Amino acid sequence: MLSVNHVTGGYPGHDVLHDLSFEVKKGELLGIVGPNGSGKTTIFKMISGILKPQSGEILLKEKPIASYSAKQLAKVLAVLPQHAERAFPYTVKETVALGRYAHHTGWFQMWSEHDEAVVQQTMEQTGVAEFQDHYVNELSGGERQRVFLAQALAQEPEILLLDEPTNHLDLSYQKGLLDLLKKWTRETGLTVISIFHDLNLAGLYCDRLLLLEEGKINLHNNPNEVLNEERIQAVYRTTIEKHPHPTVPKPQMLLLPEKDAEELNDYRIDERHLEHREEMMTLLAPFPLRTMSSGVVGSGTGWYSTFVNRHVDKSYNCPNHQEEMRAFLEDHSIDPIETVGMMTAVQLEDVSYRLIEHEEVSVFIVVTAGGGNAVDASRSKDHDFNPMPGTINTWIFVNGTLTDEAFIQCIMTATETKAKVMQDLEIKDSLTGTIATGTPTDSILIAATQRGSHHAFAGTITTIGKLVSEGVYTCTIDALRKHEKRAHQKGVQNRGQARA
Numbered sequence: 187m188l189s190v191n192h193v194t195g196g197y198p199g200h201d202v203l204h205d206l207s208f209e210v211k212k213g214e215l216l217g218i219v220g221p222n223g224s225g226k227t228t229i230f231k232m233i234s235g236i237l238k239p240q241s242g243e244i245l246l247k248e249k250p251i252a253s254y255s256a257k258q259l260a261k262v263l264a265v266l267p268q269h270a271e272r273a274f275p276y277t278v279k280e281t282v283a284l285g286r287y288a289h290h291t292g293w294f295q296m297w298s299e300h301d302e303a304v305v306q307q308t309m310e311q312t313g314v315a316e317f318q319d320h321y322v323n324e325l326s327g328g329e330r331q332r333v334f335l336a337q338a339l340a341q342e343p344e345i346l347l348l349d350e351p352t353n354h355l356d357l358s359y360q361k362g363l364l365d366l367l368k369k370w371t372r373e374t375g376l377t378v379i380s381i382f383h384d385l386n387l388a389g390l391y392c393d394r395l396l397l398l399e400e401g402k403i404n405l406h407n408n409p410n411e412v413l414n415e416e417r418i419q420a421v422y423r424t425t426i427e428k429h430p431h432p433t434v435p436k437p438q439m440l441l442l443p444e445k446d447a448e449e450l451n452d453y454r455i456d457e458r459h460l461e462h463r464e465e466m467m468t469l470l471a472p473f474p475l476r477t478m479s480s481g482v483v484g485s486g487t488g489w490y491s492t493f494v495n496r497h498v499d500k501s502y503n504c505p506n507h508q509e510e511m512r513a514f515l516e517d518h519s520i521d522p523i524e525t526v527g528m529m530t531a532v533q534l535e536d537v538s539y540r541l542i543e544h545e546e547v548s549v550f551i552v553v554t555a556g557g558g559n560a561v562d563a564s565r566s567k568d569h570d571f572n573p574m575p576g577t578i579n580t581w582i583f584v585n586g587t588l589t590d591e592a593f594i595q596c597i598m599t600a601t602e603t604k605a606k607v608m609q610d611l612e613i614k615d616s617l618t619g620t621i622a623t624g625t626p627t628d629s630i631l632i633a634a635t636q637r638g639s640h641h642a643f644a645g646t647i648t649t650i651g652k653l654v655s656e657g658v659y660t661c662t663i664d665a666l667r668k669h670e671k672r673a674h675q676k677g678v679q680n681r682g683q684a685r686a
């Protein structure tokens with residue numbers, strides 16, 4: 187659809203673009219990103235024929251841009267400029283109708299039914315139809331932006347150039363506009379090239395991104411490749427972090443205010459963040475932690491800031507326990523999207539937690555445990571599948587930065603430690619009579635602040651491994667003993683009542 191070949195040029199005495207080459211396919215949504223002054227608007231001006239390259243050429247549908255008359259170009263290409271603030275005393279409908287100019291052959295050509303239908307449709311699509319008789323200069327910035335978008339669409343272009351289209355739009359219109367553009371590219375083959383300052387929006391919606399740096403292409407590739415943390419930090423010269431989007435497989439670039447970044451470096455998750463609420467225990471982190479977990483919600487890997495261990499009755503049996511858990515969290519004003527949530531039949535008062543430190547790193551361990559349902563993993567084939575609410579739930583908060591490998595090793599270290607606790611306390615699998623290794627529905631959470639000291643490994647004898655094994659060992663023993671004591675007291679009580 188569009189081919190930019192070795193384009194160099196800019197303004198008199200000021201070459202802005204240096205040997206730019208890229209192609210845009212029909213139906214593609216290409217995002218142009220880059221710091222202020224990197225040449226985004228300049229390349230737009232060249233594609234729309236306002237500026238001529240000093241060397242190189244731009245082909246639109248295989249014909250040089252320069253060979254199109256203004257009217258021919260307007261039939262193929264429409265532009266929504268950055269500052270769509272040209273307020274003049276026309277009504278919304280009159281303004282949108284100007285977009286039909288390219289389709290009229292003479293001054294006196296009649297306004298056709300098709301013209302009317304296109305104008306009405308684009309006004310509907312952009313949400314401006316309801317004020318079509320208002321004057322443009324009486325609208326808000328966002329409303330005006332949508333009017334000029336409707337005008338560009340009324341041109342029925344094959345390619346649409348948008349300079350920061352979401353600039354004046356509120357969240358709902360940003361999403362609405364970008365969803366619509368994406369739909370058009372897919373369904374009608376409209377090609378869209380858009381400048382974005384918001385890298386997250388660009389990453390969410392664009393098929394590919396063109397990253398400009400000082401008038402040159404730094405990278406032209408899919409969003410995940412372009413939105414690389416080191417690359418964006420270097421090009422934009424600022425501190426950002428790349429996080430996976432919580433619900434769609436797209437990258438999100440997060441800005442960290444310099445001061446906060448420093449403050450958060452030695453931020454420590456500990457018992458200050460732990461809260462007991464009715465039926466549940468929560469840990470609320472002030473920022474999302476990188477997690478790997480086997481929770482009922484928020485399981486797998488992600489970034490979560492709320493951690494819930496919920497008490498349920500032993501008889502809890504729900505066909506869709508994830509959905510039920512989400513509804514439970516919502517009922518308690520907890521956003522399930524932000525949450526790793528687990529269940530346990532153990533009384534939450536019997537929790538055991540402990541912060542263990544070594545020099546600049548610390549680990550906060552929280553365990554609830556009951557051994558009544560224990561199983562020997564080496565004899566699991568002897569058991570029927572009858573999952574009960576998890577009885578050993580282990581939370582490991584690492585106040586430091588872990589690699590993915592260290593996350594996995596943390597899980598191994600904690601699991602080995604738990605099995606050793608079962609062995610040392612001689613907790614048996616009631617079916618096989620052998621020493622158990624855990625319970626069939628135990629859950630684990632590793633959550634790291636990803637700030638401060640860096641740890642590549644967390645096997646048993648590494649710095650992190652030692653903290654994890656010590657914490658998990660002591661907390662699991664403590665939690666199991668508390669649980670056992672409660673069970674014993676309950677047994678004594680029951681026997682007493684029976685005798686009475």
Ligand SMILES: Nc1ncnc2c1ncn2[C@@H]1O[C@H](COP(=O)(O)OP(=O)(O)OP(=O)(O)O)[C@@H](O)[C@H]1O
Pocket residue numbers: 196197198200202220221222223224225226227228229
């Ligand atoms: N009319 C002009 N005459 C001379 N130089 C200009 C003109 N317009 C822009 N420039 C210069 O060209 C360079 C690139 O500007 P351009 O507007 O293309 O950047 P941009 O990437 O769109 O920036 P922004 O993100 O700030 O909109 C800048 O150094 C700018 O000062």
